Amino acid sequence: xxxxxxxxxxxxxxxxxxxxxxxxxxxxxxxxxxxxxxxxxxxxxxxxxxxxxxxxxxxxxxxxxxxxxxxxxxxxxxxxxxxxxxxxxxxxxxxxxxxxxxxxxxxxxxxxxxxxxxxxxxxxxxxxxxxxxxxxxxxxxxxxxxxxxxxxxxxxxxxxxxxxxxxxxxxxxxxxxxxxxxxxxxxxxxxxxxxxxxxxxxxxxxxxxxxxxxxxxxxxxxxxxxxxxxxxxxxxxxxxxxxxxxxxxxxxxxxxxxxxxxxxxxxxxxxxxxxxxxxxxxxxxxxxxxxxxxxxxxxxxxxxxxxxxxxxxxxxxxxxxxxxxxxxxxxxxxxxxxxxxxxxxxxxxxxxxxxxxxxxxxxxxxxxxxxxxxxxxxxxxxxxxxxxxxxxxxxxxxxxxxxxxxxxxxxxxxxxxxxxxxxxxxxxxxxxxxxxxxxxxxxxxxxxxxxxxxxxxxxxxxxxxxxxxxxxxxxxxxxxxxxxxxxxxxxxxxxxxxxxxxxxxxxxxxxxxxxxxxxxxxxxxxxxxxxxxxxxxxxxxxxxxxxxxxxxxxxxxxxxxxxxxxxxxxxxxxxxxxxxxxxxxxxxxxxxxxxxxxxxxxxxxxxxxxxxxxxxxxxxxxxxxxxxxxxxxxxxxxxxxxxxxxxxxxxxxxxxxxxxxxxxxxxxxxxxxxxxxxxxxxxxxxxxxxxxxxxxxxxxxxxxxxxx
Ligand code: NAI
Numbered sequence: 001x002x003x004x005x006x007x008x009x010x011x012x013x014x015x016x017x018x019x020x021x022x023x024x025x026x027x028x029x030x031x032x033x034x035x036x037x038x039x040x041x042x043x044x045x046x047x048x049x050x051x052x053x054x055x056x057x058x059x060x061x062x063x064x065x066x067x068x069x070x071x072x073x074x075x076x077x078x079x080x081x082x083x084x085x086x087x088x089x090x091x092x093x094x095x096x097x098x099x100x101x102x103x104x105x106x107x108x109x110x111x112x113x114x115x116x117x118x119x120x121x122x123x124x125x126x127x128x129x130x131x132x133x134x135x136x137x138x139x140x141x142x143x144x145x146x147x148x149x150x151x152x153x154x155x156x157x158x159x160x161x162x163x164x165x166x167x168x169x170x171x172x173x174x175x176x177x178x179x180x181x182x183x184x185x186x187x188x189x190x191x192x193x194x195x196x197x198x199x200x201x202x203x204x205x206x207x208x209x210x211x212x213x214x215x216x217x218x219x220x221x222x223x224x225x226x227x228x229x230x231x232x233x234x235x236x237x238x239x240x241x242x243x244x245x246x247x248x249x250x251x252x253x254x255x256x257x258x259x260x261x262x263x264x265x266x267x268x269x270x271x272x273x274x275x276x277x278x279x280x281x282x283x284x285x286x287x288x289x290x291x292x293x294x295x296x297x298x299x300x301x302x303x304x305x306x307x308x309x310x311x312x313x314x315x316x317x318x319x320x321x322x323x324x325x326x327x328x329x330x331x332x333x334x335x336x337x338x339x340x341x342x343x344x345x346x347x348x349x350x351x352x353x354x355x356x357x358x359x360x361x362x363x364x365x366x367x368x369x370x371x372x373x374x375x376x377x378x379x380x381x382x383x384x385x386x387x388x389x390x391x392x393x394x395x396x397x398x399x400x401x402x403x404x405x406x407x408x409x410x411x412x413x414x415x416x417x418x419x420x421x422x423x424x425x426x427x428x429x430x431x432x433x434x435x436x437x438x439x440x441x442x443x444x445x446x447x448x449x450x451x452x453x454x455x456x457x458x459x460x461x462x463x464x465x466x467x468x469x470x471x472x473x474x475x476x477x478x479x480x481x482x483x484x485x486x487x488x489x490x491x492x493x494x495x496x497x498x499x500x501x502x503x504x505x506x507x508x509x510x511x512x513x514x515x516x517x518x519x520x521x522x523x524x525x526x527x528x529x530x531x532x533x534x535x536x537x538x539x540x541x542x543x544x545x546x547x548x549x550x551x552x553x554x555x556x557x558x559x560x561x562x563x564x565x566x567x568x569x570x571x572x573x574x575x576x577x578x579x580x581x582x583x584x585x586x587x588x589x590x591x592x593x594x595x596x597x598x599x600x601x602x603x604x605x606x607x608x609x610x611x612x613x614x615x616x617x618x619x620x621x622x623x624x625x626x627x628x629x630x631x632x633x634x635x636x637x638x639x640x641x642x643x644x645x646x647x648x649x650x651x652x653x654x655x656x657x658x659x660x661x662x663x664x665x666x667x668x669x670x671x672x673x674x675x676x677x678x679x680x681x682x683x684x685x686x687x688x689x690x691x692x693x694x695x696x697x698x699x700x701x702x703x704x705x706x707x708x
Contacts, residue, residue: 102123109139118186517647
């Protein structure tokens with residue numbers, strides 16, 4: 001095995017290089033190597049100072065995340081970083097961390113345990129552990145606030161966002177920025193500190209605060225955590241640990257940090273968030289599309305339709321620096337679309353998200369047009385006109401006529417059959433679905449829908465392009481509603497049913513919101529427009545099986561003109577700022593309709609509301625998985641977290657079901673089947689896995705193994 005830590009000398013300065021590609025993660029072998037390097041340092045009296053540096057493109061970007069999983073499974077001896085870092089700090093020879101790329105997590109903790117820090121100008125420093133449901137576990141919560149102060153220390157540990165080298169210098173976290181060659185600069189710096197007492201971070205208190213200030217800072221941090229990370233354990237634990245840094249002696253603070261770290265590590269939340277972290281990488285892998293599949297260069301794009309979605313999609317291309325034509329049917333619609341884009345950008349400038357210059361450059365990339373002829377040279381076109389097969393086919397016939405050979409022709413349809421749309425062209429292998437989510441410039445998900453003839457290079461290009469656009473692309477099959485909306489259909493159906501059975505819309509939304517969803521299902525319907533589903537249900541009524549219960553309350557609401565937020569009322573009422581207000585009229589109306597339909601009313605416990613909605617997702621997810629419309633359970637999870645506001649700390653619906661135990665889920669689904677009939681027929685895959693004591697993750701692993 002290659003040496004992951006190298007020890008060399010440049011005159012009387014030692015250079016300790018961590019060389020564990022790709023990100024120099026602190027695996028147990030790296031920690032062993034560092035301990036040996038320290039032994040060597042301590043034994044050599046001729047060495048006057050040492051520089052710690054990362055090989056390749058970064059310093060240390062964190063602990064080895066795979067190691068966390070092994071620790072919880074008891075397959076690892078655990079990370080012995082805290083003890084090593086105590087040795088670093090106690091070392092008589094001054095240690096200088098030379099940072100480039102990222103000093104994240106354990107990497108920053110290691111730098112904090114050194115006596116000095118220098119950094120390349122483009123470095124980023126941070127404690128992002130909370131994003132994995134963890135807290136810094138090797139002194140970060142104790143050392144960082146001693147150096148940068150309580151306010152910044154608590155923000156970095158509880159929010160997890162990194163800071164730049166320049167900010168680190170201002171805060172005193174970095175002693176010098178090295179503009180020239182990092183290692184030479186670091187060696188010069190190390191030479192300059194020889195003979196000076198080596199400052200230990202544990203003894204520092206660089207930015208003291210009064211008790212009252214501390215109380216205010218901590219209370220504001222807890223408010224932030226409850227809001228931004230609603231229901232998450234780790235951010236609050238991080239704040240508790242940082243609080244200890246000002247209230248307890250250093251070693252006791254370290255012990256508390258360790259205890260809280262372990263609690264977080266063993267919590268279901270961190271397991272789920274680590275699953276999501278790996279999942280986001282996993283979804284990029286498509287078993288039958290090998291890595292070297294040719295990619296079609298996309299240097300220019302075009303969008304048809306400048307409505308809600310088309311305008312947002314044009315912004316997505318522009319934000320990635322790709323010039324984009326935006327076509328509308330008439331000048332008024334084009335002006336409206338461009339007006340919305342401008343308004344959106346102005347908001348971003350006002351909120352400090354973008355600079356005016358960035359916005360001006362992006363706007364210049366969006367080229368309005370009324371003619372298809374401008375599309376001739378576009379590498380990719382995304383169609384986002386009204387949802388209707390005849391119109392879509394007409395648009396694709398035009399695209400087929402004007403677009404150059406090899407251009408990707410994508411549709412943003414959310415329900416229609418990609419193959420039928422492709423049939424309007426002479427090149428179905430270039431037709432694909434790119435299903436963005438609203439608002440397209442904000443939501444991270446793109447469902448990439450594979451038609452029966454879509455070429456592999458077209459799929460590979462769209463998967464890669466998603467990343468370039470700052471999105472996460474998940475490949476799905478061509479079924480009605482694809483993966484996300486097909487499952488959502490079952491979820492919102494149950495939300496409607498429980499209202500029809502007696503739950504108030506507020507209770508239903510609150511139950512799912514408290515479960516962790518970004519919004520309740522009924523509020524989501526109000527936001528999207530209840531008329532959208534109403535129209536779709538009318539269109540597909542002929543496919544419904546007679547005698548099977550179907551939800552009616554949303555349709556009846558639409559009949560009274562309540563379409564949701566856009567009409568000021570739907571399941572809830574809305575004030576002029578679109579804030580929702582409970583509306584007792586809805587309860588009354590639904591009760592009357594239920595009486596007509598002979599549906600008895602009852603109190604429905606919150607847990608039943610959650611189970612009905614979430615297990616409806618899971619049961620449909622099991623169908624989707626078994627039918628192969630999603631490649632793996634994790635693909636569904638990533639879709640739900642990024643497109644539907646499912647809480648990441650629950651890992652997505654399929655991971656959640658696995659965590660509850662499929663046997664338990666199956667029993668509950670079976671119970672609903674007995675009580676509520678055919679729509680709750682357990683998916684065969686759910687039944688089989690539950691009976692065999694296996695999970696969706698097991699099933700996906702086996703599928704993956706047989707595909708490769
Ligand atoms: P929209 O009604 O806001 O916009 C459609 C636009 O297309 C209109 O501005 C219309 O003037 C324009 N248009 C119609 N025919 C045209 C033509 N021949 N050439 C150029 N422009 C034309 O609709 P929205 O919501 O943007 O939906 C567009 C597509 O995106 C639909 O397929 C929809 O199912 C899908 N979608 C919608 C989502 C949403 O939340 N609104 C989410 C995901 C997908």
